Amino acid sequence: MLLIACSAVVTVSADPSASAQKKPESVIATLNAVIHKFGQNIGQVYSVNRNPNTGIVESSVKIVPFVCSTNAMKNDNVLKAIAINFPKDEPLSYQFLHIQPGSNETFHLNVITENGEKGNQRIRTNKNQEMWFMCCKNPENPQLRDAYAIVWEHMNDQDHQVMGTVYMITSLRPDVYEKNFESSKRMFKIIGRVGDDIKDSLYNIYIADTREALNNLEDHEYVACVPVINKRFEWQTELTKPCVGRLRCIFPDGSLCSAWIDLDFVPGETYNITVHNGYYDEDKDYERRVGRQSGKSLIEPDAVKVVDYVPDGYQKANHFEDETSKWWKSLTKQQEMQIQMRTERIKMAIEKLRGQYELIGSILNNSNSGYQLDITFKDILKQNQEVDARWQEFFKMIQSQGMPKLAYPSMYKEIIEIYTGQLRELDNYYKKHGAMSKAARKLNAYVIKQNEKYMDAMQQSIE
Numbered sequence: 001m002l003l004i005a006c007s008a009v010v011t012v013s014a015d016p017s018a019s020a021q022k023k024p025e026s027v028i029a030t031l032n033a034v035i036h037k038f039g040q041n042i043g044q045v046y047s048v049n050r051n052p053n054t055g056i057v058e059s060s061v062k063i064v065p066f067v068c069s070t071n072a073m074k075n076d077n078v079l080k081a082i083a084i085n086f087p088k089d090e091p092l093s094y095q096f097l098h099i100q101p102g103s104n105e106t107f108h109l110n111v112i113t114e115n116g117e118k119g120n121q122r123i124r125t126n127k128n129q130e131m132w133f134m135c136c137k138n139p140e141n142p143q144l145r146d147a148y149a150i151v152w153e154h155m156n157d158q159d160h161q162v163m164g165t166v167y168m169i170t171s172l173r174p175d176v177y178e179k180n181f182e183s184s185k186r187m188f189k190i191i192g193r194v195g196d197d198i199k200d201s202l203y204n205i206y207i208a209d210t211r212e213a214l215n216n217l218e219d220h221e222y223v224a225c226v227p228v229i230n231k232r233f234e235w236q237t238e239l240t241k242p243c244v245g246r247l248r249c250i251f252p253d254g255s256l257c258s259a260w261i262d263l264d265f266v267p268g269e270t271y272n273i274t275v276h277n278g279y280y281d282e283d284k285d286y287e288r289r290v291g292r293q294s295g296k297s298l299i300e301p302d303a304v305k306v307v308d309y310v311p312d313g314y315q316k317a318n319h320f321e322d323e324t325s326k327w328w329k330s331l332t333k334q335q336e337m338q339i340q341m342r343t344e345r346i347k348m349a350i351e352k353l354r355g356q357y358e359l360i361g362s363i364l365n366n367s368n369s370g371y372q373l374d375i376t377f378k379d380i381l382k383q384n385q386e387v388d389a390r391w392q393e394f395f396k397m398i399q400s401q402g403m404p405k406l407a408y409p410s411m412y413k414e415i416i417e418i419y420t421g422q423l424r425e426l427d428n429y430y431k432k433h434g435a436m437s438k439a440a441r442k443l444n445a446y447v448i449k450q451n452e453k454y455m456d457a458m459q460q461s462i463e
Contacts, residue, residue: 024089142366225344254338412458419451
């Protein structure tokens with residue numbers, strides 16, 4: 001039954017063997033010592049880009065030339081420190097390289113900025129240079145990598161002088177960027193606006209391989225139910241090939257619109273649409289390039305159809321006892337759509353909650369940042385409160401519609417499983433992080449209270 005769709009249990013699989021990423025402190029200290037003792041102002045490059053909301057570094061470049069005598073490098077133990085500390089921190093890296101003078105191998109670093117621009121930073125440029133290099137995952141953001149390198153050579157005309165450069169660069173990990181880039185090539189996106197002349201609240205989205213298959217879909221066989229917020233809605237999905245899609249509105253009273261909009265869904269493309277009362281503003285550039293005017297379209301030109309609404313019957317009601325099934329069949333079309341709309345809102349809220357716990361698992365596995373964890377715990381608490389408010393609205397509605405009491409215990413059981421799943425994740429966080437912050441304790445107390453509340457409600461529904 002559709003009501004049971006709100007039973008998505010929040011669970012996250014976190015690798016218990018993964019350890020928090022650490023910085024190569026010995027290498028950093030050594031490179032900073034070289035900069036402090038021998039660094040040159042001329043030729044320095046230093047830049048940092050931070051996220052304006054979190055303050056976390058998104059990219060940085062620090063390139064410092066240095067000049068010193070051979071004796072200075074020896075007397076200050078610079079060469080010794082480099083030779084000891086790079087191998088010492090090597091286990092923290094995922095790429096490590098040491099090239100001795102005499103090798104013809106040159107080396108450059110692929111640098112990708114947050115806006116996707118690629119560049120090459122030349123590190124070792126000739127065979128006379130010695131180079132130490134390592135790359136590590138950034139402890140604050142696992143999508144970034146930190147590169148550390150030092151390269152130097154003895155000057156030909158001055159046998160006792162050494163010239164070199166220190167590199168400390170944070171940028172996007174190339175493998176992550178390429179993965180995201182490949183994903184973006186498959187992503188289809190709709191950016192929608194709703195005119196002031198209508199009050200659309202939700203849009204059901206349907207997908208099929210052909211126009212015939214799309215027309216054979218039942219009303220309830222949608223792939224997403226997208227809310228309209230401040231007259232706007234957005235939705236995206238990854239596609240492996242062009243498909244046909246349909247947008248169909250749900251009005252604020254829960255009724256399903258008798259008209260729909262059919263579009264070509266094409267990987268890597270974005271359709272911009274504005275919906276009005278009885279018509280819509282099409283994306284003319286999209287239609288010309290890959291849509292109905294391109295010669296590649298999978299749909300007919302008459303994309304807007306007006307049909308009589310035919311309910312799906314909610315056959316899943318047969319899973320209930322006879323009394324519940326009779327009640328379900330007695331509902332009006334409007335009541336059925338109200339239940340569907342409320343259920344979809346609960347499903348979306350729970351999916352968002354699931355994603356936030358997945359973020360906790362990612363932070364624990366990659367950085368263990370207390371700051372990021374606390375922000376996420378606060379978001380999870382807020383999302384839990386939103387989910388509970390939607391459940392209360394849902395129960396109030398089905399009570400007013402006379403839903404039999406025998407249906408309540410199974411629903412309460414599903415809700416309790418969601419809270420127990422969260423408690424398991426919070427316990428996992430405690431074991432891996434070693435302590436519970438104030439934000440985590442506040443969330444844990446709320447989840448326990450909610451779990452007890454619905455256990456009491458389930459017990460009362462059975463009595």
